[in-house]
Amino acid sequence: MRLFSTLVPLIALFTPTLAFYLPGTAPRDYVEYESIDVFVNTLTPMLNSKLRSLISHDYYDERFHFCQPEGGPVKQPESLGSILFGDRILTSPYELRMLENSTCQTLCRSHVPQEDARFINDRIREEYGLNFIIDGLPSSEMKKDSKTGEIFLDAQGFNLGDAETDPNRPALNNHYDIFIQYHARDSRHFRVVGVLVYPRSVDSMIAGEPGPDCFANRQLHLSEATDNEFFYSYSVSFIPSDVPWGLRWDMYLHVFDPKIHWFSLINSLVIVGFLVFMVAMILYRTISKDISRYNAVDLSEEVQEDYGWKLVHGEVFRVPERPMLLSVCVGNGAHLVIMCVVTLIFALFGFLSPSNRGSLATVLLICWTFFGCVSGYTSARTYASIGGDQWKSNLVLTAVLFPVVIFTLIGLLNLFLIGASASGAVPFGTILAILLLWFLISVPLSIAGYFLGMRHGAFTHPVRANPIPRQIPPKPWYLQPIQSAIIGGILPFGAAFVELYFVLSSLFGNRAYYAFGFLFLTFSVVALTTATVSILFVYFTLCAEEYRWHWRAFLIGGGSSFWVFAYGLWYWASRLSLDSFTSVVLYFGYLFLFSLLDFLVGGSIGFIATYFAVRRLYGSIRVD
Structure with a gap:
């Protein structure tokens, strides 16, 4: 019996096994305060009421003046299909740590010249959206299907700004409220199962203050007549969820009606x-019937109609x-x-x-x-x-x-x-x-x-085909x-x-x-x-x-x-x-x-x- 118990693990080591791995499906466990990478993707026009453009822009296009990480953004490896579909995934300066909530974190102070302000305002009017990727999940907004009443996560991204209130003075969203839904495997290991981002436009600069006021009631409007100075900021909140990691995409995979x-x-x-x-x-x-009639005819007869x-x-x-x-x-x-x-x-x-x-x-x-x-x-x-x-x-x-x-x-x-x-x-x-x-x-x-x-x-x-083609009679118009x-x-x-x-x-x-x-x-x-x-x-x-x-x-x-x-x-x-x-x-x-x-x-x-x-x-x- 002792010999048997010793041989079983050894046999298992050398027994051939069959397994497969689907790329992109391996879960990642985080411990408390472990860093979570935030990647940014291209800016794409959003399909809301009407689509206004088909041109996507790189996130770090110099005309947007977004905040960059120290040492510059690093391009992430992508599949051939991802490149063909226009994905350009890069690192970002956002700092997220598992279970660490934060409020009004300063990202950077941005300077936008008047020429680029005109470019940004035009993109806001065209309803462009930003796209973050956190633990493989796209940034989304929680919405409700008006026909089915089902709650789902819309993975189109989130708006660059707001032009519906006043199309002549669009507001730039410069503060992002990031909500991370996590599922606890045990008391020490956690997994990301949802990413929600809600943008706001906040004119957060205060004279004499080094940091932003993220709770100001004033919206940020970029002036096309003068240069602009403002803060980019963000807040992070972690929300517990009962959704296991294997079902985290179910909220995203919503079939409309x-x-x-x-x-x-x-x-x-x-x-x-x-x-x-x-x-x-x-x-x-x-x-x-035609086949039966034709086959019933005696081929020796001279007349066959x-x-x-x-x-x-x-x-x-x-x-x-x-x-x-x-x-x-x-x-x-x-x-x-x-x-x-x-x-x-x-x-x-x-x-x-x-x-x-x-x-x-x-x-x-x-x-x-x-x-x-x-x-x-x-x-x-x-x-x-x-x-x-x-x-x-x-x-x-x-x-x-x-x-x-x-x-x-x-x-x-x-x-x-x-x-x-x-x-x-x-x-x-x-x-x-x-x-x-x-x-x-x-x-x-x-x-x-x-x-x-x-x-x-x-x-x-x-x-067989006849050597001489026969004449074709007139045909109906629909033929x-x-x-x-x-x-x-x-x-x-x-x-x-x-x-x-x-x-x-x-x-x-x-x-x-x-x-x-x-x-x-x-x-x-x-x-x-x-x-x-x-x-x-x-x-x-x-x-x-x-x-x-x-x-x-x-x-x-x-x-x-x-x-x-x-x-x-x-x-x-x-x-x-x-x-x-x-x-x-x-x-x-x-x-x-x-x-x-x-x-x-x-x-x-x-x-x-x-x-x-x-x-x-x-x-x-x-x-x-």
Whole structure:
């Protein structure tokens, strides 16, 4: 027995174990009076009534004249996605110690010239907010949802100043009341579970006094005619909380009006159910009868009357116009689809924790890099199946065309950010890192995927194409390519337009998006809707004896991008009030880029679904 008790710990030491660690999720215990680091992030415009700017500013921009720590601020390491989203995290001069309350602590005495006072007042009118990060938690304000009555922490930050009382004389918030919610593990160890910051404007300078009066009733208004002198100050209060460390993000992860999300999802499911029912009825009642009739005809007879979709069986697999461009679009769209699906799966399993800043963008970029093989494989098989023979040109375009287009658009928008001295401008080192990821990893994987697709070869077609194309009769107006794409895009857009509002608010309004369950279900519904709508419209097109269906399937699938851009125009008119030309260019540039990516995703889903439906349709009939 003694031998057994001795061997068990030794065996446990050498027993292999499986474990994993999620970055950003490790708790930190503090003891009493231990220092708590306070980091500052960029100043971003807040989405309150309307968003007035899209330009973020570095916290230590010399025009703000904020207090700096001794020796200067130190930049903190950030993920690639965090940098792309504009985070610039730096140290600060704030001194916090666990369980040590303090009142009216002087941060520094600031001097603001009249030129910079005008700049600060303009930022106050544009409702810019400050962002602190304490123990990985963003600074927030406690608010109440007017619809659900739920109390939550709004992590947009806190206002730089107040311009609502008097827009002509905005007040600068120069005193911050910081409340730290902590959870006691035991009598000696404590954890931070909440950070609240409430700013105030206080003209705290008193003649002859070296320090500020933080309880003065006068607000601080920066003069644009003379130089300004004032104090920055803060107070700290520690509040005990019953919330354990593992649930501290629950107060931040507030879904505004979840009934809207459920209503949107149920509405989308109804739309999808209706579409699937329509397609099933068409396939069962119409196509099955046609197939039975065609297969019942004796092929030895000289007379065999065909009409509708059966009449164009010899044309339907003819080589379409611009087959190379079509295959490149389908390949890159499939690449984006796989990237989105895998990222959403990671988000559903909780790997994209909000405590790990920029994790969503980082995972998107990694998935885009390592799934380059999908674009090459899909493009190769599509190009071979639709009759393309210039595989070398197709290989090069698949690997470089759309990445170059997207990088060019982002680069041009980045120039506007640099011209506006915005902190959101992507540094040269980050741009170089992304280009290396693309050139050294994504392009070789795309080439490897392309050769694998060539090895598998083209899909076999159930019928042969006639040597001479037949004449196409006039078509109804709604079956024209552009009209059918716009009409067909309504239903996929209708399945997602409510969720799209929250996505746009997250992209442009600096709101964290974390309703990934709703987003995954919405994406699935939209994909299914896009596939069924594309099949349905192509069937109507074939019945009208129009056999040029390849580009129509792609355009109909990507037709929702037209409505996404139109919705973006409505969002701009109703929720934004952009004053600067740079902000307008940035908004419409990113909106166009978002619509282009949506066009590729929807178009590839529509084409692939339609292609296999058409193969199945014409493979079910006998043709001599």
